[in-house]
Amino acid sequence: MKSFSNFILVVSSVVFVVFTFSCKGDEEKTETPTLVFDYFDKNTAVERLFNWNIDAVYVTLPECFEENIYQRFSITSEHDYSCNSKNAFFSIDHFSKEDISYYKKYFQEEKSIDDYSDEEVILDYIKSTRVSNIYGSSSSILSSKETFQQKDIYLIAVTGRANDYENSLYYQFGAIRLKDKIYLLQFIVNENDINFYHQDIMKIFKSIRHA
Numbered sequence: 001m002k003s004f005s006n007f008i009l010v011v012s013s014v015v016f017v018v019f020t021f022s023c024k025g026d027e028e029k030t031e032t033p034t035l036v037f038d039y040f041d042k043n044t045a046v047e048r049l050f051n052w053n054i055d056a057v058y059v060t061l062p063e064c065f066e067e068n069i070y071q072r073f074s075i076t077s078e079h080d081y082s083c084n085s086k087n088a089f090f091s092i093d094h095f096s097k098e099d100i101s102y103y104k105k106y107f108q109e110e111k112s113i114d115d116y117s118d119e120e121v122i123l124d125y126i127k128s129t130r131v132s133n134i135y136g137s138s139s140s141i142l143s144s145k146e147t148f149q150q151k152d153i154y155l156i157a158v159t160g161r162a163n164d165y166e167n168s169l170y171y172q173f174g175a176i177r178l179k180d181k182i183y184l185l186q187f188i189v190n191e192n193d194i195n196f197y198h199q200d201i202m203k204i205f206k207s208i209r210h211a
């Protein structure tokens with residue numbers, strides 16, 4: 001009887017330890033790792049909260065980014081930010097199922113539009129919008145990466161210039177579904193500088209998590 005009691009005690013201890021570490025692992029998945037940027041100043045990462053009524057997400061940005069109330073470059077003109085010292089711009093948009101249905105109307109000529117994911121619909125819309133307003137445009141193929149919380153974020157980029165007197169710009173877009181909502185991230189820099197910024201842009205995009 002004593003050996004059986006000891007066996008139960010050992011099994012209980014093992015179960016407790018496994019449960020504890022399992023819970024700890026789940027908790028760690030909800031956290032964003034501390035970011036160290038490659039091009040932006042190191043140790044300047046700040047996790048920002050973005051709200052839309054009952055929905056909210058966190059995105060980590062360099063602390064130089066401040067809300068831009070003079071320029072509106074996002075789709076919904078709600079969350080537009082700029083870092084003046086780096087001449088860089090960031091925005092984030094939020095879309096419900098009803099919003100997605102509205103944007104699908106822009107692609108009615110596409111027979112296979114119902115086969116598109118909601119993320120692709122938004123990316124196609126923003127790509128078409130940007131291309132129609134710039135000269136000498138080009139765009140990348142659709143790709144994807146995992147965020148720090150193992151969520152797929154879909155990516156596409158567009159380049160072009162507003163007129164013959166301005167530098168060509170690089171528009172990086174990322175679309176992700178979090179809790180049945182779609183979020184569109186946008187980062188804009190001079191095309192000539194993208195080699196410096198690219199790794200930091202990916203870190204920023206991968207930092208998004210639901211609040």
